[in-house]
Amino acid sequence: MDLILSSVPWSGLGWGGLIFLAVLLIIRGDLVPRRVHESIVSTYKETIGDLRDANRDLRRALEHLANEHGTTADKVLLALPVVGTEDSDATS
DSSP states (O other): OHHHHHHSOGGGOOHHHHHHHHHHHHHHTSSOOHHHHHHHHHHHHHHHHHHHHHHHHHHHHHHHHHHHHHHHHHHHHHHSOOTTSHHHHHHO
């Protein structure tokens, strides 16, 4: 795009040349109508909003799993016998 614009002789370009350049830019997709641009931007914002909602749901699920994992680990560690208590000294 920059190469094309730098190679255009701007001083010798008349109205016909400007119209041709505008049509060329539209055909190439460098210029888009405002409605198309707004449609794409709104779709992008909706997609970002959906992704943020999904991200929030995943974070909640991970927090829940982390809490459950911590609770389970606490229960397992509390159920293990303690080495070096009075009961283990009495049996030896």
